[in-house]
Amino acid sequence: MRTHLLVGFLCLCFVSAIAQRPVTQPPQTYIDTTFRAPTGVTWSAHTATDFKNALNSANPGDTIVLDAGVTYQGNFTLPAKTNPNNKWIYIVSSALASLPAPGGRVNPANDAAKMPKIVTSNSSFAIGIAPGGNHYRLVGLELYSASTVGCSSSQNCYSQYLVYGQSAPGKPLVDSITVDRCYIHGSPTKDVRQGVTANGSNVAVIDSYISDIHQSTNDSQAVLAYYSPGPIKIVNNFLESTGENVMFGGAGGYSNPWVPSDIEIRGNYFFKPLAWAKSGVGGTIPPNNQWAVKNLLEFKSARRVLVDSNVFENVWVSAQMGFALMLTPRTHDSGMYAVVDDIMISNNVLKNVSSGFDVLYSDDACLAANGCMNPGEQKRVTLYNNLFLLGDTTQTGYTGGYGWGGLIYYNMTDFVFQHNTVVPPPNLGYCTASVYFETHGTGPATPPVSRTHNVWILDNVLCRQINGGGFGYIGQFSYTLTDYMGDPAPPEPRLLGNVFYAPTPDKVYSTPLHNYTSTTPFTYVDPSAGNYQLSVPNWTDTSDGHIAGVSSSALP
Numbered sequence: 001m002r003t004h005l006l007v008g009f010l011c012l013c014f015v016s017a018i019a020q021r022p023v024t025q026p027p028q029t030y031i032d033t034t035f036r037a038p039t040g041v042t043w044s045a046h047t048a049t050d051f052k053n054a055l056n057s058a059n060p061g062d063t064i065v066l067d068a069g070v071t072y073q074g075n076f077t078l079p080a081k082t083n084p085n086n087k088w089i090y091i092v093s094s095a096l097a098s099l100p101a102p103g104g105r106v107n108p109a110n111d112a113a114k115m116p117k118i119v120t121s122n123s124s125f126a127i128g129i130a131p132g133g134n135h136y137r138l139v140g141l142e143l144y145s146a147s148t149v150g151c152s153s154s155q156n157c158y159s160q161y162l163v164y165g166q167s168a169p170g171k172p173l174v175d176s177i178t179v180d181r182c183y184i185h186g187s188p189t190k191d192v193r194q195g196v197t198a199n200g201s202n203v204a205v206i207d208s209y210i211s212d213i214h215q216s217t218n219d220s221q222a223v224l225a226y227y228s229p230g231p232i233k234i235v236n237n238f239l240e241s242t243g244e245n246v247m248f249g250g251a252g253g254y255s256n257p258w259v260p261s262d263i264e265i266r267g268n269y270f271f272k273p274l275a276w277a278k279s280g281v282g283g284t285i286p287p288n289n290q291w292a293v294k295n296l297l298e299f300k301s302a303r304r305v306l307v308d309s310n311v312f313e314n315v316w317v318s319a320q321m322g323f324a325l326m327l328t329p330r331t332h333d334s335g336m337y338a339v340v341d342d343i344m345i346s347n348n349v350l351k352n353v354s355s356g357f358d359v360l361y362s363d364d365a366c367l368a369a370n371g372c373m374n375p376g377e378q379k380r381v382t383l384y385n386n387l388f389l390l391g392d393t394t395q396t397g398y399t400g401g402y403g404w405g406g407l408i409y410y411n412m413t414d415f416v417f418q419h420n421t422v423v424p425p426p427n428l429g430y431c432t433a434s435v436y437f438e439t440h441g442t443g444p445a446t447p448p449v450s451r452t453h454n455v456w457i458l459d460n461v462l463c464r465q466i467n468g469g470g471f472g473y474i475g476q477f478s479y480t481l482t483d484y485m486g487d488p489a490p491p492e493p494r495l496l497g498n499v500f501y502a503p504t505p506d507k508v509y510s511t512p513l514h515n516y517t518s519t520t521p522f523t524y525v526d527p528s529a530g531n532y533q534l535s536v537p538n539w540t541d542t543s544d545g546h547i548a549g550v551s552s553s554a555l556p
């Protein structure tokens with residue numbers, strides 16, 4: 001082991017003399033969501049009218065108690081109040097003591113009966129936070145739609161949102177909103193486009209259950225933030241939606257001044273039911289699909305993000321290519337300041353996904369003819385210690401998928417992919433691509449010109465040798481590695497410590513020192529128990545001396 005550690009240390013010293021490894025900046029601030037019961041007046045609201053009156057009359061530091069099991073129908077606005085001391089108003093269930101304690105996620109089967117029901121019967125919100133509204137905490141509430149709006153033969157009746165931060169240009173930002181242990185949902189016959197619209201600053205969604213979020217074939221999100229400077233906290237939730245389960249950016253127009261920043265996404269379960277992988281009513285696969293699936297997590301505008309210890313389960317080809325994670329800066333719809341910078345994605349399990357990640361350097365839809373003058377950027381992104389379990393390609397919705405671990409587009413800059421394991425579809429035993437470089441232009445350059453800048457691929461266990469569009473596998477031709485990741489030169493130190501699988505009839509192509517290609521399938525410690533730490537080959541000729549691939553002990 002000491003020999004391997006020394007080799008890793010020497011390798012890193014050599015690398016540092018040639019290239020500067022990107023350092024992903026963490027969030028600068030984290031939201032404190034400790035439960036601290038207010039000590040002011042308690043308002044008991046037994047009817048919808050009582051609730052509206054309490055919202056208007058309560059002062060910062062008060063508590064509004066709603067009756068468990070009672071339905072409060074309407075569109076309820078949390079008003080802006082003068083609050084110089086930043087005191088909170090808590091809106092809670094009368095059965096709060098019977099719900100999970102803070103830090104415990106609610107489960108509808110056990111907890112819905114203990115919650116008051118806040119129900120919108122139209123296309124507007126169940127709870128909206130007025131511009132400038134601040135320091136509200138929603139605890140132990142059920143919010144859903146009973147809308148009678150928009151019903152047709154092609155779509156359900158729908159509501160646009162359930163919790164809606166009404167931040168808007170020229171108005172004060174919504175600030176300090178916490179959604180805590182709430183059950184927020186649509187239904188198979190009632191559409192909801194957004195569960196929580198987190199437009200504001202210091203918005204947290206914790207310990208909650210958000211499900212059945214969909215609205216025709218439009219993009220739908222369990223949590224969406226686009227008009228927000230951050231910080232934002234999404235921790236320990238169940239998150240289910242058709243379009244993107246969680247998305248940042250994607251709206252606000254060219255004049256949107258905000259980039260959602262300082263974002264914490266930890267311990268969540270991102271999920272799409274396989275029952276949605278069909279055509280027709282309740283389905284997402286063309287033709288005649290009722291809804292549309294895109295991905296599990298997308299960043300169109302975001303900065304300083306930690307995505308750690310989440311489970312992402314099920315995504316297939318529908319309205320997109322079937323990638324679980326999409327990192328694609330979009331200034332044309334998110335604002336001229338939009339970037340996707342400093343994103344750390346670590347210690348996550350991606351389960352039964354058609355493909356893993358897709359990273360795009362800048363907005364290829366930013367067209368001057370449409371008024372878009374800045375394509376934005378993506379820099380300092382790290383994927384570290386993630387397990388990618390690609391789905392069986394015979395499943396409905398997976399047959400037309402790419403079956404790729406990841407897709408790196410041309411010009412990608414300051415990107416690190418380290419200690420990840422990509423496990424192939426179980427029915428194939430190999431993947432179509434482990435890491436695929438999308439190349440721009442035709443044919444190899446003379447001399448070769450790198451399509452990316454400062455990309456590092458270190459210490460991974462990959463289900464196939466690295467390849468790309470039109471240029472073959474790394475090592476297949478003398479120019480391939482330089483074309484894919486040649487800037488800065490030489491490229492070899494940034495491709496190190498990896499173990500590749502070469503299924504029959506693939507040839508084994510030459511790779512730089514300290515990488516290994518196996519013609520026999522890998523052996524993992526205990527896949528039946530979810531432990532995909534590499535057992536054979538025992539490859540520790542890595543940048544840090546640790547065995548290649550994922551460390552199972554750090555996974556959720």
